[in-house]
Amino acid sequence: MFGLSPFEMMVIGVIAVVLFGGNLPDVARKAGTIYREFRSRLNEVQREFRAAEYEATKALNPYEPSKAESEEDDEPSEPAAPKFTPPS
Structure with a gap:
């Protein structure tokens, strides 16, 4: 780990117990809360960057079909195999 x-x-654990003593659970809880808030804000910033990147890409390529549209276009409208005709 790290x-x-x-x-x-x-050694780090002993130093933490000596420094914080009985307040160690409160300190750990506070550190966990701060870390959780930091991660949620970091995820929010990442989401904003991804949205800005998507908008910039879409602005640069306005006529490029999206993934959903391109998947629909790949499927043929007619069956690929010929129809079965029984022997006479």
């Missing part, structure tokens, strides 16, 4: 050996993680 390139730390088990001994290094134990």
